[in-house]
Amino acid sequence: MNRPDAATRQARAEELVERLGGKPIVLVGMMGAGKTTVGRRVAARLNRNFLDSDEEIEKAAQMTIPEIFDQRGEPEFRAGETRVIARVLKDADIILATGGGAFVNSETRALVKAEAISVWLKANADVLFERVSRRSNRPLLKTPNPRATLEKLIEERYPIYADADITVPSREVPQDVVAQDVIDAVLAYLKRQD
Numbered sequence: 001m002n003r004p005d006a007a008t009r010q011a012r013a014e015e016l017v018e019r020l021g022g023k024p025i026v027l028v029g030m031m032g033a034g035k036t037t038v039g040r041r042v043a044a045r046l047n048r049n050f051l052d053s054d055e056e057i058e059k060a061a062q063m064t065i066p067e068i069f070d071q072r073g074e075p076e077f078r079a080g081e082t083r084v085i086a087r088v089l090k091d092a093d094i095i096l097a098t099g100g101g102a103f104v105n106s107e108t109r110a111l112v113k114a115e116a117i118s119v120w121l122k123a124n125a126d127v128l129f130e131r132v133s134r135r136s137n138r139p140l141l142k143t144p145n146p147r148a149t150l151e152k153l154i155e156e157r158y159p160i161y162a163d164a165d166i167t168v169p170s171r172e173v174p175q176d177v178v179a180q181d182v183i184d185a186v187l188a189y190l191k192r193q194d
Helices: 005-021 035-047 053-061 065-072 074-088 104-114 124-133 148-161 177-194
Strands: 025-028 049-052 094-097 116-121 166-169
Touching: 005 035, 005 177, 025 035, 025 177, 035 049, 035 094, 035 177, 049 053, 053 074, 053 094, 065 104, 074 094, 074 104, 094 148, 116 148, 116 177, 124 148, 166 177
Parallel strands: 025 094, 025 116, 049 094, 116 166
Antiparallel strands: none
């Protein structure tokens, strides 16, 4: 597929902004799918504010996510995550990257479905494992066999992520390509809604 030129990309971005009104776009998917990196690029192209729900949770709790998991446990983390996402979805003109487990929570998923357009950045296990292996701040992967843990999470979560409005493949290409794919896919989705 030929990549669109700069003028075409700009026109698509402007059309998307117009069609969205102020409605948020929420990126969902596994850790390592590229939600933050792609989200920042989409936000820049659409001239929107970018928020990362994990960063917002850390600000609200005044603790890191690994500290929250260690001191309060995953259920308390998930409850805080839902509260934070509910709060930030009230803001117009945002691109929100969520943590890997956010959309799995039925209450959070319902909030996202009601207030935003959800985009699943779908990556295969090899891509995800290669990416998450570079960082040590993944509490759910602090297990004797992180690869097996990741594959189990994929098995559990992919059927739920499939409930997102749109699916965009996250693969080993420049993240600008994936960001353009997100813009094009959301624009096509909104045109189908007309």
